[in-house]
Amino acid sequence: MPQRKALVVGASGIAGSNLARALIAQGWDVAGLARRPRDEVPGVVPVAADLMDPGSLAVALTSLQPTHVFITTWMRNATEAENIRVNGAMVRNLLDALAPQKSVQHVALVTGLKHYLGPFEAYAKAGTLPDTPLREEQPRLPLENFYYAQEDEVYAAARRDGFSWSVHRPHTVIGKAVGNAMNMGTTLAVFASLCKETGRPFHFPGSQAQWEGISDVTDARVLAAQLIWAATTPAARNEAFNVVNGDYFRWKWLWPRLANWFGVEAAGFDGSVKPLATQMVGDEARWRAMAERLQLVEPDLQQLASAWHTDLDLGRPIDVMTDMSKSRKLGFTTYQSTEDSFFDLFAQLRADRLIP
Template sequence: MTDKIALIVGASGIIGSNLARELLATGWVTYGLSRTPKDDLPGLRPVAANLLDPASLEAALADVAPTHVFITSWMRNDTEAENIRVNSALVRNVLAALSPKKSVQHVALVTGLKHYLGPFESYAKGRNPLPTPFREELPRLDIENFYYAQEDEVFAAAARDGYTWSVHRPHTIIGQAVGNLMNMGTTLAVYASLCKETGRPFQWPGSEAQWNGLSDVTDARVIAKQLAWASTTPSITAACLPAGSRKTASSSLQPSNLCASC
């Protein structure tokens, strides 16, 4: 019997699906939790539940006792206030359903660039741009942000149930994920194909600020390996990590000021 049992929240997404492949390839028992799970990945054990319904989650997870939980999912809403309400509840409900089992050893939460720039609707508005590269010790912005609410739910549950945690903050992500539209690799491939077919030059399709700024793109397979590594490395007890980082943060640091920079 394996001692590594994973529950991936959002296993059909660009990160979750690549993480499932990584964990299955390295011998993990792996469950994929979503409202409408897919069964196209051999070995993945699908779990169907409404993440916003505690009773649905409790019933669906009745026979699942994961050692490691990976939260890679979020739900887009019309306002940031609604994003906060819905996405914090998503995290809170999953971790509350697992709490009585006392099986969880580590929870890994995936957030991203909005931690540093704010929600889509307010990217850097009314503030001087933060210098790049962003560092994990930067304080939170004084603005509503559902990423902060999700982190706080993980911190509270970890303090209650006694497991370790990590937060992972990639920027743009590319990778294989059937049906996923938030995939810059696919977007650029389609754009390049159209340019080739029509004989137009393959010009930069973004903004001047983006062209002149420092940015990064992460392969979803790299994020998957980082998630697996961070969740099983004893020194990673409480850490916020950029994509590709393999440095650590001590559990003695405060959740609002953790650093594990690359």
């Protein structure tokens, strides 16, 4: 069998770095594209390029000849219209730059549940809430959404260049990454560490619906496994797939367990939403002092905690359940305990001296 050559776009993020590790472990040749590549994953060939600069891409991708492309990155902008313009262009520029090489066999795109719940500007708002469990066949919302723009760019390039594609829709992704814009697991680890430092309670920041309702998340390792499975399974070609751990939980059950791992007092929903963006005001200086005293490797709180995104997820007015039947029927059976997803991440963050 010819050697498979993967290009992981966004290789320094939660999804991309975990995917790169999984591909390397399975013997793939792997290149990792990022604006500022990191050498976190041994064996990955770093490729520095700006997805908004076609010239930069043309130079960086010359003779790379990937057989499989995994797009795991996006860029946040002030409005959804700008999200659409920028993120659509990033995908289009990438695939245009690769087209002359005629090597690409499959392109996988990672989006998420905002496909069903709406973009940031209308996220999980009344009037647009979908039925749960969320299923892949549910129609697009009648709203502007940069995920739809990214999908459309992949579909158009696939028709032009003849490759197969897959779209992957995780829920909140749990895994290690520094400087990531959507990082609930590390955000909660940092918040719990600050609670222990200050003696304040580990207070659930979200809504009653999230506290009491059913939810799920996606371990980055499960997402990586599905990406590889879909890229190498003929029956999975040209399909969109939900991807979550495979279990369900209620935050009122999980929250005390997370608190216990850190040895802090758990405080649940008490009738009002208490956003992390408010609870963590002033913690930047405190974290910097902690990092210096305890010899942590990242003193910048903003590189570890994304309070705004965790507040967005945990503040929703509905519970969220994601159906996995589609990929299960086609043979994807990977399962992960959500409790262990968080505990494994916390242990890794501690071992890597990102939290005390």
